Amino acid sequence: MAEPLLALEQVTKRFGALTVAESIDLTVERDEIHAIIGPNGAGKTTLIAQITGVLPPDSGRILFDGQNITRLPMSLRPHLGIARSFQITNILPDFTVLENVAVAAQARHGTSFSFFRPAGAEEGLNAAARRVLERVNLKDREGLPARNLAHGEKRALELAMALVQDPKLLVLDEPMAGTGREETAYLVDMLKSLKGRYGILLIEHDMQAVFALADRVSVMVYGRIIATGAPAEIRDNAEVRQAYLGDEELA
Amino acid sequence: MTQAAEAPAVPSKPRTPWITRSGLAVPLILFALFAVLPPILVVSGETFLLTILTRIMIFAIAAVSLDLILGYGAMVSLGHAAFIGIGAYVVGIMAFHGVSDAFLQLLVVLLATGLFALVTGAISLKTSGVYFIMITLAFAQMAYFTTTSLAMYGGDDGLTLRVRSTVFGMSFLGDRITLYYIVFAALLGAFFLCRTLVASRFGRVLQGCRQSPLRMRALGFSPYRYQLVAYVIAGMLAGIAGALLANQIAFVSPAYMSWMRSGELIFMVVLGGMGTLYGAIIGAFAFIAAEEILSHFTHHWRVIFGPLLIIAVLFARGGLISLIFARRGSG
Structure with missing residues (x-):
């Protein structure tokens, strides 16, 4: 076993x-x-x-x-x-939905001590984030500041941040x-x-x-x-x- | 109207233009103003204003660097002026010993402020909140009292710069307009460097740690390392401001790194608008301009200045830049 x-x-x-x-x-x-x-x-x-x-x-x-x-x-x-969600929703409220997931992806892909290349233009991170957002039905919310999501959507976003870390x-x-x-x-x-x-x-x-x-x-x-x-x-x-x-x- | 229609102009329902999306409209207008003002001031004989503008830009560099850690990293450092002081003293002491080469001085300024930031930051960042404020203040006071005890370099009284910094043996920083444009270039460099940093992977992590350190740790980031790097970069930039300040006034003094200076820097950032970088420039401008204007009228200008600052903060939540955008929104 x-x-x-x-x-x-x-x-x-x-x-x-x-x-x-x-x-x-x-x-x-x-x-x-x-x-x-x-x-x-x-x-x-x-x-x-x-x-x-x-x-x-x-x-x-x-x-x-x-x-x-x-x-x-x-x-x-x-x-x-190991990925987790919190009892009290814990997302990054000032970031967009896409950025929340992309920063989670960033943790598992490459170094974050990268100072000059704009992170928002990294298609690898964005594509990985979009795939997961699609799975949790948040695709059409990606450009919204995360603070503006409904409560259930925030819970789904937390899940997406966990899933993108594979x-x-x-x-x-x-x-x-x-x-x-x-x-x-x-x-x-x-x-x-x-x-x-x-x-x-x-x-x-x-x-x-x-x-x-x-x-x-x-x-x-x-x-x-x-x-x-x-x-x-x-x-x-x-x-x-x-x-x-x-x-x-x-x- | 027909003429306007012929122009390669704005469509009736414009998409958000690049300039608005990039958030560069206000800073570019600011920089354009800084670029064109000197000839106008020279022609109109107001060269004293040139000196004030140079001073504004020097403090704007320090304020921008503080905004990097304060506005984007939520690190409320009450010791940021220490880096200005160290930068200034490096220039003063090297000039005292006859080393006036600007590049060599710059290298030593970056090393000295970088090392001071690394050591004090490594300790300070073990704490947070009020403790972080107090410990950065304590380190800055240590630097302050160290310089007051440097009897060889004037101690309390400060040190007159023997020679201004030289480039390839040539001295031209004494010229107001040259110095002005060098400071201007440094401000541009500092602004665009910080702007690039905050948009990078590194900057994204830094901002994430501001919003929720617990979340970032749960995602696999160790906030400490990112905050420390930001702290060192900010310290070095403020050191450059100090080196420029020494050259402008041709004098260095412990007063540059007093805790009141650090408080003023925080005030500039908050007054202008935190977390925008250009807000810090506007804040430095408003702060120093108000100081200059009021001190013209009365010796007791601080009695007016204090309440003015309080009113500004009360009625312009989000800083002076929020006034610009509020007006645009309603208009």
Whole structure:
């Protein structure tokens, strides 16, 4: 059996007396969507912070593609093939939509210590950016300042910035947060189209979206993963129901 | 009307012309003015204005370089005048020892300011926000007090330039008009260099780091390295401004690098309009012109100057250039 794309081994993180990650073991395979659900404050975003390098774990190991990345600086991880989106939309508001994606492409193609050639005229970067914008249906928005996009479009733009880097692993922190029903459907479709091509770690509150997308679901409560399994198993798990889902929601 | 129609003119519904898209309209008008003013001023006998304009352009070079890191990199340096001072002192000290060759001086100016920027920037950029402001201020004050203690070179009193810089052994920087055009050329060079830089891959990363350092790190960039390079380039450009200032006044003094000077530079950039480069030129012009005009009328000109600056900032958010564009928009 091939090694998993991402593996967390006994990862533990504390903020003072508060344990936000307690001996977490977690894997993401190369072609699966692994969703993490859990109530607010369960430590999901902190877990993502450790995977993407924003925070170091106190103990335990994080392996990516067999390489120990536990303490690798954040800015080096995209070069291994880890791309992420943020819980709170994080784009470059003054740049155009195209520039946002082109600067993401620039990170993976050639040096950025290039001082004299206009970056906006680099057809290689622009073409790569346009291909991805087409995939996320933002092609006709490319000239707009990113700040002027609708909320759901901004979420799609973040996804485009991740995709253009040609990652192996996508770490998506609540991509549906704050989106309306139509936008959610649009994002779910988009993620479905990505399924199988990337390993995806998905944190999401929208249960319908999670059960529609995920191959495996882990439930996180108070810094611990209390259950991992196929969506159907998780749905039927009594402990999970009690801890998180609430009985009436599934009735 | 028929004549106008015959002209190779503007179509009735013009596409955005190149000049507007490139954002060069205002700076090119500015530079054209700077280019044609000297003969007019000489003919009309107003050569004193020539001196003021030269001074404006020298500070415009420093302000443009500050805009590179402030407007595009969000690095609020309260120590930028240190580079002007170092540039000026290099020229002063080399001339003191009989080395007046402009190219040699320029080389040493670039090395000295580049090294100072590299060392202080490498430390300062480990911090951010208010701490960055304070630490750049502290480094500039260190440079200031170092020069006041250089007894051999006049200490507190400053140092009179023995000879102005020479080119191939010839001295012509004493001539106001020659100096004017050399400063003008330096300003053009600084402006177009910075403009090229901000449009490059490097400039794009720098601007990205201004908007969201976290996002840029998540994309795989380490903001520190890009910010440090920008800081060094800006420092060297300000050093050139200092070398020109020494030649204009034929005198160097610790006052060039006082923290008030650094504050004035920030003010010029903010007054003109941050993140445009030419806003910094307009800011330098407005600031020094207002200073000159007011000091004509009264010794207590600062009492008027201060409130004027506050009003300018309050009513021209986005700088004086926003006034130009607002008028164009409504007209």
